[in-house]
Amino acid sequence: MPPKLATVKITDMPLEERPREKLMQRGATALTNVELLAIFLRTGVRGKSALDLARDLLDEFGDLRSLLGADHTLFCQAKGLGDAKYVLLKASVEMSRRYLRECLERGNALTSPDDTRNFLMSELSGRDYEVFACLFLDNKHRVIQFEELFYGTIDSASVYPREVVKRALKHNAAALILTHNHPSGIAEPSEADIAITKRLIEALKLIDVRILDHFVIGDGTSVSLTEQGLM
Known part of the structure; x- marks a missing residue:
């Protein structure tokens, strides 16, 4: 020793x-x-x-x-x-998350790609279960709402395009950014990830809503399907 x-x-x-x-x-x-x-x-x-x-x-x-x-x-x-440091820690983490959300809400999701990426990572990184969420945008690509929609394994059976369409209509969104996490910590898009993205693109085309990107969140990392040419 x-x-x-x-x-x-x-x-x-x-x-x-x-x-x-x-x-x-x-x-x-x-x-x-x-x-x-x-x-x-x-x-x-x-x-x-x-x-x-x-x-x-x-x-x-x-x-x-x-x-x-x-x-x-x-x-x-x-x-x-102890309790005092636990409370301080959780408050600090939550303030950081809200700061990133405010940065994103005051900006443009496309002209502030780092803010978008950092916000999504702060929301989903470190979860021990998979979460599929959407960032709903207006016609100027400003953030309307971030919403977690589905939980569990991400594949064509657990993500329902009709529900995403319903939420897009409710928010009067013009565009969406999709995101989900990989609890393994490896931000590598799977065939199922790519397949559900394509299904959602087709479903949302029917109501003239565009999907701009799909971020896969890992352990402190993220991968953009758009940047990888997978959309």
Whole structure:
């Protein structure tokens, strides 16, 4: 068993290497996952700095996604965590999701492709079951509504074109962006994904509604069927 590294207090670190100061000087994108988590934790535990605790937690949970998606019981079992941090974490995640939704709603789903992709990933990434959803757009490709429609395995038997048509008419949508997640974490479109997309394109043509894209969401990644030439 390798010897443990000696704990270094954050206050003993060079100023430019301390997480908070580094964020102020260089921006949040310059920080590692460990440093960002240390800022969130604020304090460590006996014998460990916030950085040490953050590193241990990421080792324990495997990655940020697993930590952020942990349920209350699992989260609070980890040393250094508890109800207060669980509530703060869930509030932070939800604020991030709402921020992405507002960015998308105020923009154009086609001229803001990164916002669209990030929003869909924030909604569906990390789910342990498959969700099929639609982003309903007006004739200027502004967002009308995001709606989860079907749950379970995505294939021609579980996604009902007539229901998608009904929802498009209800929202008076001119166009749609389809999306679904792969709980395996691999954002690779299957033959069933491509087939249901083509069925939906044909069904929605009957009411003059276009499908602009279909995003497959994986573990922190996504694939656009349009970009892949699969539509």
